[in-house]
Amino acid sequence: MAELSFIQPCLWFNDQAREAMEYYVSVFPNSEILSIDEYPDESLDEHFVGMAGKVVNGQFRLNGVDFVCLDGGPDFTFTEAISFVVSCRDQEEIDRYWSQLSHVPESEQCGWCKDRFGLSWQIIPANMGDLIRRPEQIQVMMRQKKIIIAELENA
Template sequence: MQKISTCLWFDGQASEAAEFYTSTFDHSSMGQTTPGPDGTTLTVEFKIEGREFLGLNGGPAFTFNEAVSLVVNCDSQEEVDRYWGALLVGGEESQCGWLKDKFGLSWQIVPTAMSGL
């Protein structure tokens, strides 16, 4: 277990998001879910590329913004295209490799060669 992991707040979409992310990235898996008092999912644990996340169905009080984003370092243009295309479905693109997915979470899709430039 990681000492520090990330909790992502959703408005009823935590399971859908976890399934989407784990199907998009290699080395990813679903974990335990915790039911809420009404029987729907309250939390879902999942891993993306070995990193632990917790999806929380916390309601509409908070939403994602660009102040926090997940960075995907890509070794090839094929990998950039793959993740960009998958994460952009239902979302919106921005500039300089940034996009918001259909859940509103911001991602940076970055070629590893960029750091050398």
């Protein structure tokens, strides 16, 4: 088992933790799966029924940020109350992450998107604060789904 960071997010999946880890490390540079521990034989405990081979503890790193995850069943799902911010250097990087992470068009707003696992992301330029200093820039941002830097600069 890899050593845990002092504070790190833990993502609860129904039964897609392994698939999600593989997907996320393919999206972000300098990323890797650190370890995957599977549930033991289901005959050992009533809580393990139907979980054999699923992830009880997965550890992965996305561009220097450590995460843990697990397959915990359908009791809990992701909401927009938690999201991860991806700070992009330019429009090209915004476009790339947006195309890879946005899978729920009705959830797109102001740079927010939702991936195929239901996790929310904010794909924004690193200088977002500078791009929304004036009320007219904020109005433009509020109408955007994916952030278009040029539209904010020209507002």
